[in-house]
Amino acid sequence: MSILNLLRIAFRALKRNKLRAFLTMLGVIIGVAAVIAMMAIGQGSKQSIQASLSSMGSNMITVMPQSNTPGSVRLAGSSIQTLKLEDIAAIKRLQSDNINGLSPVVSTSGQAIKGGNNWPTSITGISPDYLHIRQLVLLDGIMFSDNDVKKSAKVCLLGKTVIDNLFPDGSNPIGQIIRFKSIPFQVIGTLVPKGQSNFGQDQDDIILAPYTTVQNRITATNYLQSIYASAVSEAASDAATQEITAAVRASHKLLPSQDDDFQVRTQAELISTISSTSSMLTVLLTAIAGISLLIGGIGIMNIMYVSVTERTREIGLRMSIGARGKDILMQFLIEAVMISITGGVLGVVLGVTSAYTISYFLHWPILISQSSIVISFVVCGVTGIFFGYYPAQKASRLDPIEALRYE
Amino acid sequence: MAKKILELHELKREFVMGDMTVRALKGLDFEINTGEFVTIMGSSGSGKTTLLNILGCLDKPSDGSYMLDGIDVKSLNRDELAGLRNRKIGFVFQAYNLLPRTSALENVELPLFYNKEVSAEERKERAIKALDAVKLSDRFDHTPSQLSGGQQQRVAIARALVNEPVMILADEATGNLDTRTSYEIMALMQELNAQGKTIVFVTHEPDIAAFSSRTIMLRDGKLQKDSINEKPRSAKEALASLPESDDY
Numbered sequence: 001m002s003i004l005n006l007l008r009i010a011f012r013a014l015k016r017n018k019l020r021a022f023l024t025m026l027g028v029i030i031g032v033a034a035v036i037a038m039m040a041i042g043q044g045s046k047q048s049i050q051a052s053l054s055s056m057g058s059n060m061i062t063v064m065p066q067s068n069t070p071g072s073v074r075l076a077g078s079s080i081q082t083l084k085l086e087d088i089a090a091i092k093r094l095q096s097d098n099i100n101g102l103s104p105v106v107s108t109s110g111q112a113i114k115g116g117n118n119w120p121t122s123i124t125g126i127s128p129d130y131l132h133i134r135q136l137v138l139l140d141g142i143m144f145s146d147n148d149v150k151k152s153a154k155v156c157l158l159g160k161t162v163i164d165n166l167f168p169d170g171s172n173p174i175g176q177i178i179r180f181k182s183i184p185f186q187v188i189g190t191l192v193p194k195g196q197s198n199f200g201q202d203q204d205d206i207i208l209a210p211y212t213t214v215q216n217r218i219t220a221t222n223y224l225q226s227i228y229a230s231a232v233s234e235a236a237s238d239a240a241t242q243e244i245t246a247a248v249r250a251s252h253k254l255l256p257s258q259d260d261d262f263q264v265r266t267q268a269e270l271i272s273t274i275s276s277t278s279s280m281l282t283v284l285l286t287a288i289a290g291i292s293l294l295i296g297g298i299g300i301m302n303i304m305y306v307s308v309t310e311r312t313r314e315i316g317l318r319m320s321i322g323a324r325g326k327d328i329l330m331q332f333l334i335e336a337v338m339i340s341i342t343g344g345v346l347g348v349v350l351g352v353t354s355a356y357t358i359s360y361f362l363h364w365p366i367l368i369s370q371s372s373i374v375i376s377f378v379v380c381g382v383t384g385i386f387f388g389y390y391p392a393q394k395a396s397r398l399d400p401i402e403a404l405r406y407e
Numbered sequence: 408m409a410k411k412i413l414e415l416h417e418l419k420r421e422f423v424m425g426d427m428t429v430r431a432l433k434g435l436d437f438e439i440n441t442g443e444f445v446t447i448m449g450s451s452g453s454g455k456t457t458l459l460n461i462l463g464c465l466d467k468p469s470d471g472s473y474m475l476d477g478i479d480v481k482s483l484n485r486d487e488l489a490g491l492r493n494r495k496i497g498f499v500f501q502a503y504n505l506l507p508r509t510s511a512l513e514n515v516e517l518p519l520f521y522n523k524e525v526s527a528e529e530r531k532e533r534a535i536k537a538l539d540a541v542k543l544s545d546r547f548d549h550t551p552s553q554l555s556g557g558q559q560q561r562v563a564i565a566r567a568l569v570n571e572p573v574m575i576l577a578d579e580a581t582g583n584l585d586t587r588t589s590y591e592i593m594a595l596m597q598e599l600n601a602q603g604k605t606i607v608f609v610t611h612e613p614d615i616a617a618f619s620s621r622t623i624m625l626r627d628g629k630l631q632k633d634s635i636n637e638k639p640r641s642a643k644e645a646l647a648s649l650p651e652s653d654d655y
Contacts (some may be wrong), residue, residue, distance in 0.1 A: 005520055167618050290517020313504060314506060317506075318521075319489065320463065320465060320492060320493065320516060321493060322490065322492050322522065323521050324485070324489040324490070324521075325485060325489075325601050326486070327521060336537075401466060404500070
């Protein structure tokens with residue numbers, strides 16, 4: 001019997017029991033819809049986390065002091081003063097092709113004042129490379145130059161939060177003078193807002209100034225909180241990390257037996273940590289949805305057994321007029337697969353619709369991947385074959401004599 | 408000289424049920440030639456049904472041989488038996504066994520679906536021809552529930568004819584019908600027989616056996632009597648002689 005005829009027979013058999021066929025499909029529909037929606041939400045959130053991490057500068061490398069334990073007393077990392085400008089110079093001397101940006105970071109908190117307005121914030125001392133490393137963009141004005149760094153110029157750039165609080169009347173801050181810890185700074189530029197970071201920090205609550213200015217005029221220190229660098233690409237970040245580690249170790253005159261007194265972190269590490277957490281979540285959600293698909297499959301098996309029993313006489317007749325076991329097997333198998341595939345199609349439609357509905361009302365990021373749809377279809381087909389096979393085999397093995405006389 | 412369609416030689420069929428062996432057929436010998444209209448009769452328990460199953464290639468003999476159109480049935484496997492049924496035998500059942508909610512035409516086409524050599528157009532053509540032969544040309548689209556018992560049985564006969572079998576095997580084909588309709592069916596059978604179809608008709612009604620040209624009586628799994636009916640009754644005449652009681 002040709003496939004086309006088998007499809008027609010299956011279609012007619014399902015049409016004869018529309019409601020029953022639909023209820024059987026419902027299990028598959030809900031299962032597939034759940035898989036699609038869950039994967040869309042899981043992958044969507046993963047993608048949005050990745051995107052926002054990348055916006056912090058995905059090739060960023062951070063060097064921070066680390067507590068080594070001199071005389072068994074552990075010190076907090078921030079209180080350690082091992083990172084110096086010499087380390088920057090050592091990294092610079094590498095002239096590595098893997099590194100395309102380098103900036104010291106010195107920061108201190110304090111009150112910023114403009115006329116009658118004041119705002120508790122912090123000032124970050126950096127070199128001009130910092131903008132590129134952190135992927136910050138100037139909204140207006142200019143960035144300070146290397147010359148400004150050399151002269152410890154009293155210039156600064158402001159983030160949106162600081163501007164909003166110091167200039168509540170909306171006047172243009174460029175060219176104005178603000179005070180930070182009683183030191184006057186001229187505002188030469190403003191930054192494009194970045195919003196909150198993944199950790200809830202306000203990334204716009206910043207004042208950027210030359211690191212020399214901060215070191216010499218405010219903190220009066222010569223150590224650095226951290227060093228920021230950027231690798232030319234994500235792929236180069238491992239090599240850059242190694243070079244930086246070696247350079248800083250050399251600069252700190254560490255013996256091979258000694259541990260690092262600093263730590264080097266890449267953004268890529270952070271991304272992969274967070275991504276793996278959200279991947280796990282996706283797998284978990286999908287597994288739960290997969291179980292409902294399994295239950296749908298059992299529903300198919302159940303109804304196919306009923307269908308075979310109901311149509312025992314039909315099977316007997318078909319056999320008596322020349323249907324082979326294989327023909328009967330195919331007939332019922334195709335019926336089962338038709339239920340599961342139709343359920344799959346409806347499930348995909350429902351899943352995609354509900355994913356968009358969720359994202360519309362709850363503003364959750366979603367990502368519907370083609371692979372999730374393809375996988376759902378394949379799983380449906382396999383479910384139909386797997387759960388349809390045993391009832392179909394039962395039908396194909398019936399004895400035609402008994403089947404014909406079945407009441 | 409007529410060709411032999413069926414040859415039974417020392418045919419036995421035994422069923423093993425636990426420790427007991429039930430001997431349903433205890434050695435049958437007979438032959439049927441093309442163009443014969445044979446009724447097989449016998450009371451219940453005589454082995455009629457067992458014989459019918461074997462003749463219809465639904466079952467195989469335990470011993471002895473059964474040749475259908477020159478093929479030794481005993482040596483065939485399940486699939487080969489199915490193929491043989493498809494090509495050589497046209498079944499007509501007591502309960503019609505039509506597919507519900509399926510048009511008469513498609514019911515008739517059904518055996519040809521399992522014959523790969525028949526194309527879709529040929530299938531339809533042959534089904535229409537078979538329905539013409541049973542005088543149901545105007546009922547192609549009717550489903551079984553829209554047909555009377557006699558009409559349903561005629562659709563079933565058309566289905567038996569469509570694969571051009573060497574023999575039509577009817578199992579109590581008039582058992583569910585009233586006398587008038589039974590006679591109509593027998594008239595149709597006689598007509599088909601006159602066109603050269605070989606018919607084997609299993610029944611327990613002597614009334615029906617009178618229409619055939621030969622009667623084989625079974626008793627207790629053995630052949631009791633094999634008689635040629637020199638002057639078969641004409642079903643058409645019998646129909647004409649029925650009182651027209653249902654015309655009011």
